Amino acid sequence: MGELADTGRPASGISENLYLRISSSSANGKKIVILKIVLPIVACLLIFTCIYLGCKSRGKSSRNVQNKHKLKHLNASDELGNEDTELPFVGFEDILVATNYFSDHNMLGKGGFGKVYKGMLESGKEIAVKRLSMGSGQGVEEFRNEVVLIAKLQHRNLVRHLGYCIHEDEKLLIYEYLRNKSLDAFLFDATKRVVLDWMTRFTIIKGIARGFLYLHQDSRLTIIHRDLKASNILLDAKMSPKISDFGMARIFEGNEQQANTKRVVGTYGYMSPEYAMEGYFSVKSDTYSFGVLLLEILSGLRINSPHLIMDFPNLIAYAWSLWVDGNARELVDSSVVEGCRLDETLRCVHIGLLCVQDHPNARPLMSSIVFMLENETAPLPIPEKPAYFMLRNQEAEDRRKCMGRSDTENGMTITTLEGR
Numbered sequence: 001m002g003e004l005a006d007t008g009r010p011a012s013g014i015s016e017n018l019y020l021r022i023s024s025s026s027a028n029g030k031k032i033v034i035l036k037i038v039l040p041i042v043a044c045l046l047i048f049t050c051i052y053l054g055c056k057s058r059g060k061s062s063r064n065v066q067n068k069h070k071l072k073h074l075n076a077s078d079e080l081g082n083e084d085t086e087l088p089f090v091g092f093e094d095i096l097v098a099t100n101y102f103s104d105h106n107m108l109g110k111g112g113f114g115k116v117y118k119g120m121l122e123s124g125k126e127i128a129v130k131r132l133s134m135g136s137g138q139g140v141e142e143f144r145n146e147v148v149l150i151a152k153l154q155h156r157n158l159v160r161h162l163g164y165c166i167h168e169d170e171k172l173l174i175y176e177y178l179r180n181k182s183l184d185a186f187l188f189d190a191t192k193r194v195v196l197d198w199m200t201r202f203t204i205i206k207g208i209a210r211g212f213l214y215l216h217q218d219s220r221l222t223i224i225h226r227d228l229k230a231s232n233i234l235l236d237a238k239m240s241p242k243i244s245d246f247g248m249a250r251i252f253e254g255n256e257q258q259a260n261t262k263r264v265v266g267t268y269g270y271m272s273p274e275y276a277m278e279g280y281f282s283v284k285s286d287t288y289s290f291g292v293l294l295l296e297i298l299s300g301l302r303i304n305s306p307h308l309i310m311d312f313p314n315l316i317a318y319a320w321s322l323w324v325d326g327n328a329r330e331l332v333d334s335s336v337v338e339g340c341r342l343d344e345t346l347r348c349v350h351i352g353l354l355c356v357q358d359h360p361n362a363r364p365l366m367s368s369i370v371f372m373l374e375n376e377t378a379p380l381p382i383p384e385k386p387a388y389f390m391l392r393n394q395e396a397e398d399r400r401k402c403m404g405r406s407d408t409e410n411g412m413t414i415t416t417l418e419g420r
């Protein structure tokens with residue numbers, strides 16, 4: 001094979017034909033080199049560059065989202081007084097989408113502090129969103145209570161808090177969704193109450209007691225709920241009870257046993273005498289509310305009934321009268337009498353009356369209540385006659401007016417803003 005001159009022209013003695021063949025075969029070679037080596041390298045480089053740039057921009061945008069989130073979180077924390085919350089922040093847009101823009105169709109109920117909506121997160125998880133209304137009495141303090149305090153608590157008989165959101169004037173709390181909503185919706189409904197047979201009612205009573213034992217004694221903190229009532233007990237799909245609404249809850253630190261407030265909050269009928277009249281609250285004021293609720297669950301009668309109960313001014317007076325006359329079984333809701341264990345129901349009436357005694361020291365602690373409920377042979381002390389401080393509706397209303405108390409709708413949480 002002849003040489004190729006530097007110029008690329010055919011060397012002397014090499015025919016034009018041969019030169020063409022040689023140059024065409026060399027061009028083919030080059031093509032092969034380009035196809036087999038250069039192209040794959042370039043393609044690889046391109047792919048790597050694309051992947052690198054893609055990752056970089058994704059990282060940047062996710063950092064942006066995180067930063068945005070962090071910013072919102074910081075603003076929220078500021079409003080919460082820079083306190084540490086273990087509760088996740090949920091974006092307002094996510095809540096809007098989840099609740100179908102707070103559509104009426106999604107509304108689960110309405111309390112003294114605002115409306116509660118059902119929602120579904122993108123993951124498919126069902127939630128309940130409490131949207132605190134601007135005009136409600138619940139301010140930053142109560143909101144902080146739920147966000148900072150309750151997020152730290154976990155018990156199977158407490159409603160689970162899943163997150164919170166602060167967006168401009170909006171304050172939202174996100175809870176697990178409880179299919180059967182609140183106990184009052186069953187207990188005081190003529191058709192639905194039959195769902196609550198005795199076994200279910202007794203399980204609910206024991207569950208609430210265990211939840212309160214946790215709040216009072218077994219958790220890291222001593223927590224006084226201050227607003228226990230039938231509408232603050234939510235029921236899951238298996239009718240297992242969950243205590244909710246911790247806006248009014250207070251923590252006791254160290255050896256603190258009792259506190260006094262000028263701002264009495266709670267619900268008439270469920271409030272212990274010393275709390276309603278003098279503003280003193282303690283674990284024993286929760287015990288009192290528990291006793292009232294226990295009697296309601298047994299009888300299906302409301303403590304705040306606008307009518308006399310068999311000529312008695314209220315449920316407590318009625319229960320006491322039946323018990324001292326040896327007729328306590330008459331208190332039991334007629335829809336559960338059949339098939340119920342009489343000894344259990346009578347024991348519950350007895351425990352209820354122990355809880356609603358006038359003097360806080362006479363009322364049992366939650367640990368004793370749980371023990372008495374779970375051990376049918378545990379001896380029960382004799383209750384003292386309860387003070388009928390809760391008068392007939394009209395009298396109670398007059399009294400409220402005299403005391404200058406504000407009240408929301410019947411049975412809803414009330415707040416006393418003025419001192420005694």
Ligand SMILES: Nc1ncnc2c1ncn2[C@@H]1O[C@H](COP(=O)(O)OP(=O)(O)OP(=O)(O)O)[C@@H](O)[C@H]1O
Pocket residue numbers: 108109110111112113114115116128130159175176177178179181182231232234244245411412413
């Ligand atoms: N996690 C939840 N899952 C399902 N329904 C709920 C949930 N939380 C609240 N609800 C429904 O929303 C209603 C209103 O609840 P909310 O706690 O605001 O008020 P309330 O307890 O009825 O009254 P108050 O504000 O006086 O305590 C409840 O009665 C219940 O039916």
